[in-house]
Amino acid sequence: MPITTAEVEHVALLARLKLTPEEKAAYTGQLNAILEYMDKLNALDTTDVEPTAHVLPLRNVFRDDVARPGLPREKALAGAPAASEGQFKVPRVV
Amino acid sequence: MEYEAVIGLEVHVELKTNAKAFCGCTTAFGGEPNTHVCPVCLGLPGVLPVINRQVVEFGLKTALALNCQVAPFCKFDRKNYYYPDLPKNYQISQYDLPLARGGHLKITVDGEERVIGITRVHMEEDAGKLIHVDGPDGGYSLVDYNRTGVPLLEIVSEPDLRSPAEARAYMEKLRTILQYLDVSDCKMEEGSLRCDANVSVRPRGSQSFGTKTEVKNLNSFRSLQRALEYEIERQVAILESGGRVEQATMAWDENRGVTYVMRTKEEAQDYRYFPDPDLVPLEIDAAWIERVRRELPELPDARCRRLIDDYGLPAYDAGVITSSRDLADYFDRVVALYPDAKTVSNWIMGDFLRLLNAGNLEPGQSPVPPEEMASLLQLQKEGTISGKIAKQVLEEMFATGKGARQIVEEKGLVQISDAAALTQIVEEVLAANPGVVEDYRNGKDKALGFLVGQVMKATRGKANPGLVNRLLKERL
Numbered sequence: 124m125p126i127t128t129a130e131v132e133h134v135a136l137l138a139r140l141k142l143t144p145e146e147k148a149a150y151t152g153q154l155n156a157i158l159e160y161m162d163k164l165n166a167l168d169t170t171d172v173e174p175t176a177h178v179l180p181l182r183n184v185f186r187d188d189v190a191r192p193g194l195p196r197e198k199a200l201a202g203a204p205a206a207s208e209g210q211f212k213v214p215r216v217v
Numbered sequence: 218m219e220y221e222a223v224i225g226l227e228v229h230v231e232l233k234t235n236a237k238a239f240c241g242c243t244t245a246f247g248g249e250p251n252t253h254v255c256p257v258c259l260g261l262p263g264v265l266p267v268i269n270r271q272v273v274e275f276g277l278k279t280a281l282a283l284n285c286q287v288a289p290f291c292k293f294d295r296k297n298y299y300y301p302d303l304p305k306n307y308q309i310s311q312y313d314l315p316l317a318r319g320g321h322l323k324i325t326v327d328g329e330e331r332v333i334g335i336t337r338v339h340m341e342e343d344a345g346k347l348i349h350v351d352g353p354d355g356g357y358s359l360v361d362y363n364r365t366g367v368p369l370l371e372i373v374s375e376p377d378l379r380s381p382a383e384a385r386a387y388m389e390k391l392r393t394i395l396q397y398l399d400v401s402d403c404k405m406e407e408g409s410l411r412c413d414a415n416v417s418v419r420p421r422g423s424q425s426f427g428t429k430t431e432v433k434n435l436n437s438f439r440s441l442q443r444a445l446e447y448e449i450e451r452q453v454a455i456l457e458s459g460g461r462v463e464q465a466t467m468a469w470d471e472n473r474g475v476t477y478v479m480r481t482k483e484e485a486q487d488y489r490y491f492p493d494p495d496l497v498p499l500e501i502d503a504a505w506i507e508r509v510r511r512e513l514p515e516l517p518d519a520r521c522r523r524l525i526d527d528y529g530l531p532a533y534d535a536g537v538i539t540s541s542r543d544l545a546d547y548f549d550r551v552v553a554l555y556p557d558a559k560t561v562s563n564w565i566m567g568d569f570l571r572l573l574n575a576g577n578l579e580p581g582q583s584p585v586p587p588e589e590m591a592s593l594l595q596l597q598k599e600g601t602i603s604g605k606i607a608k609q610v611l612e613e614m615f616a617t618g619k620g621a622r623q624i625v626e627e628k629g630l631v632q633i634s635d636a637a638a639l640t641q642i643v644e645e646v647l648a649a650n651p652g653v654v655e656d657y658r659n660g661k662d663k664a665l666g667f668l669v670g671q672v673m674k675a676t677r678g679k680a681n682p683g684l685v686n687r688l689l690k691e692r693l
């Protein structure tokens with residue numbers, strides 16, 4: 124089922140992306156190309172193939188429950204576009 | 218038409234690990250903003266989260282205590298949303314393969330026991346805290362990421378609850394179980410135990426579900442009950458006037474006592490879950506599950522049964538005492554020293570809990586250790602003090618932290634059981650109340666109680682009531 128422009132607009136809204144009409148058209152085309160490839164994969168018989176939860180053959184990797192110092196606050200805030208009172212300052216969204 | 222409510226609860230529990238779920242930052246409360254953070258929980262590029270083993274252990278304990286089936290294989294997923302309480306733009310959670318499913322717990326409301334299903338238990342991370350500041354251009358928000366990445370369990374019930382009282386009982390029972398397991402502080406006011414409710418109404422007897430709303434912001438047992446009562450009434454009123462309930466996410470406003478719409482279905486979140494490639498899956502084998510099962514403490518229902526069977530306590534008493542693990546421990550320690558269980562239970566459920574509540578204390582914070590409670594009861598049993606004085610002494614013990622014997626000695630509260638010492642007072646009381654004496658002689662038995670009271674008053678409660686009775690009767 125091909126992707127419509129409306130669906131691209133919905134995903135763009137969820138991702139907080141502002142797209143021009145040209146970009147919407149371009150992404151609609153690109154997403155459809157990707158999904159067509161999925162259709163090719165769907166044609167394969169995967170009855171005996173386990174679903175992949177992870178590409179590495181690793182299981183049960185844990186850390187111990189030990190607290191240790193993190194970043195000094197100046198460093199934590201160093202990459203923030205804006206900070207105030209020791210906190211990250213962001214545009215108000217509600 | 219008569220309606221019934223259909224309620225399911227989603228409960229979030231902050232686990233009391235030392236470190237966060239996926240990094241080594243402390244989970245301690247109350248640090249300066251952004252001082253319990255590191256590259257992992259700030260979501261800086263290039264970092265890798267690794268799950269804290271204790272989170273899984275606590276999750277397993279909880280799942281087993283709630284009679285769930287633990288999944289032999291589970292994984293973490295990313296729940297994507299754009300809100301700055303999480304710096305990564307996604308929350309690490311579990312979606313289609315949660316830690317455990319299919320459990321239940323039992324509640325008792327109005328003497329009726331009900332089994333409430335538990336759909337699932339999964340692990341996820343907590344979010345940070347935003348403070349909104351008004352100002353030009355819509356103002357701004359300040360973000361503190363100290364709580365970001367603190368481990369949570371989400372426990373989802375089946376829509377089995379039928380009234381606000383049942384929802385509250387479920388929440389209280391769940392908290393009690395979590396306290397017994399010692400996996401969380403369970404402080405609703407600090408946010409370590411939180412609750413969202415899904416609620417709909419339908420004509421009583423109907424098998425289909427009505428349109429539900431989700432109510433958030435339920436930060437106390439009282440808000441949970443009040444918000445549900447309000448929301449059920451609101452939905453019934455809509456249906457009665459011929460309208461339709463609209464699916465929505467609501468918030469509870471505690472001050473105004475109303476629910477209000479946060480967002481409707483049209484704006485519903487679309488979280489686009491997918492497996493988190495940074496975290497490898499978990500395989501939990503039977504040996505691990507069995508080990509955790511063996512290590513489970515005695516749980517509230519079993520302990521309640523034991524108090525009924527071993528001590529012959531009424532079910533009501535046993536229920537109150539086992540509603541808190543600390544209270545049940547306290548009871549056990551007092552009974553070990555003073556083996557009259559019903560007397561201990563009466564004191565604990567009465568004056569002890571009253572004084573704790575008055576001081577805003579939890580049972581674990583009692584200023585009166587169990588040994589001193591036992592010695593107070595012993596003093597009363599020996600006849601050294603009367604029951605009335607014992608109550609005063611307990612208050613004094615709460616206020617000062619002093620021992621029972623010390624207070625009795627210091628304040629001269631020893632019961633007067635010496636007939637010679639009481640005789641004079643008895644005779645004075647008789648002389649001062651000729652009318653009452655006359656009433657008694659004319660068959661008014663109640664008059665005796667008045668005379669006993671007068672003697673007790675004259676001795677400031679210290680007279681042995683049995684002896685006073687005898688002395689009075691001898692003279693009447």
Ligand SMILES: [Zn+2]
Binds near residue numbers: 254
């Ligand atoms: Zn961290």
